[in-house]
Amino acid sequence: xxxxxxxxxxxxxxxxxxxxxxxxxxxxxxxxxxxxxxxxxxxxxxxxxxxxxxxxxxxxxxxxxxxxxxxxxxxxxxxxxxxxxxxxxxxxxxxxxxxxxxxxxxxxxxxxxxxxxxxxxxxxxxxxxxxxxxxxxxxxxxxxxxxxxxxxxxxxxxxxxxxxxxxxxxxxxxxxxxxxxxxxxxxxxxxxxxxxxxxxxxxxxxxxxxxxxxxxxxxxxxxxxxx
Numbered sequence: 001x002x003x004x005x006x007x008x009x010x011x012x013x014x015x016x017x018x019x020x021x022x023x024x025x026x027x028x029x030x031x032x033x034x035x036x037x038x039x040x041x042x043x044x045x046x047x048x049x050x051x052x053x054x055x056x057x058x059x060x061x062x063x064x065x066x067x068x069x070x071x072x073x074x075x076x077x078x079x080x081x082x083x084x085x086x087x088x089x090x091x092x093x094x095x096x097x098x099x100x101x102x103x104x105x106x107x108x109x110x111x112x113x114x115x116x117x118x119x120x121x122x123x124x125x126x127x128x129x130x131x132x133x134x135x136x137x138x139x140x141x142x143x144x145x146x147x148x149x150x151x152x153x154x155x156x157x158x159x160x161x162x163x164x165x166x167x168x169x170x171x172x173x174x175x176x177x178x179x180x181x182x183x184x185x186x187x188x189x190x191x192x193x194x195x196x197x198x199x200x201x202x203x204x205x206x207x208x209x210x211x212x213x214x215x216x217x218x219x220x221x222x223x224x225x226x227x
Contacts, residue, residue, distance in 0.1 A: 002026040008071075011118045016131055021072040022113060027062035034186070035217055037138075037169060037179040039078035039086060041096065041117060042070040043110035048096035050082065052089030053170035055179075057218045069110035071117055076134025076168040080126035081117065090170035134168040137161075141176040142184075144203040182217050185210055189226040 003025045010017035035054040042049045045066070079086050082099045089099075100120065133154070140150045150173050151161040165173045185202035189195055199210035214222045 001028050001031055005072075008114045010114045010121065013118065013121050016074070016077070016126070016128070017118070017121070020074060020114065020117070022111075023070045023072065025068045025070070027066040027068070028064050029062060031060045031062055032218070032220075033058045033060055034183070035179045036183055037141075037176050038072050039089065039170065040070040040072050041078075041113060042068055043113065044068045044093075048116070050078070050089060050092075050094050050096055050099055052092045052094075053086060054091055055171060055175060056216070058091070069113060071113040073117075074131075074135065075138035076131050077126070079167055080130065081120040081124045083124065085167040086170035087166040133164065137165060137168065137173065138176070141173050142180045144177055144181060147173045178213065179217070182213055185214070185222075186225065189222060195222050 003023065005021050005023035007019045008022045010020055033054065034057050037053060039053055040051040042051055051070070073081070078089070082089075084099060136154065137150065140153065145153075147158060147161060151158045154161070156164065162172050165171065165176065169176050181203050185198050185204065188198035188201055193201065195210065196207045199205075199207045202210070204210040204213065211222055214220070214225060218225050
């Protein structure tokens with residue numbers, strides 16, 4: 001697998017359109033995709049596809065040389081642009097046309113995904129307050145704060161927090177927190193940090209806790225995942 005990504009701006013989205021992630025992946029065969037707490041707009045096999053957030057790793061059949069382009073959507077942006085709660089897309093890969101019936105650019109020009117997002121943005125006119133709330137909840141989940149603390153800090157009941165998290169991210173804050181912690185540990189381990197140290201830095205109780213969570217989310221051991 002050859003994966004690259006870089007930051008791009010989405011025209012017309014103002015401050016909310018800065019620094020989105022445009023990525024490109026060249027498959028070398030079947031792949032296991034790790035959960036990352038994000039939703040993506042992709043061009044895959046000549047189709048625009050919306051990829052919902054995953055709770056655990058997803059195995060994807062792929063032919064060597066298949067190229068997929070994707071635009072990782074910031075917190076809360078997917079439901080705003082598509083008009084459906086993120087929870088309805090969790091774990092799914094669906095055609096964009098089945099979610100939002102609107103003319104879009106041709107999928108044979110995948111590098112123009114930011115332009116497609118800009119067109120969707122103009123049509124949807126997302127509520128800035130909603131996007132700010134989604135971004136704030138995502139930042140809180142990255143700190144590892146407990147759901148009750150996140151709810152209190154945002155003036156929400158725990159029920160309202162659950163509802164908003166499912167709408168913005170596709171699952172609750174506790175799941176989002178565990179996915180972010182997993183990704184943080186994975187980055188540390190892949191950069192050469194010993195697993196025990198990576199576990200502590202990422203917020204796990206100990207290395208055994210890290211191992212259990214990695215197995216649950218990825219289906220393999222930390223050693224196999226970082227090999």
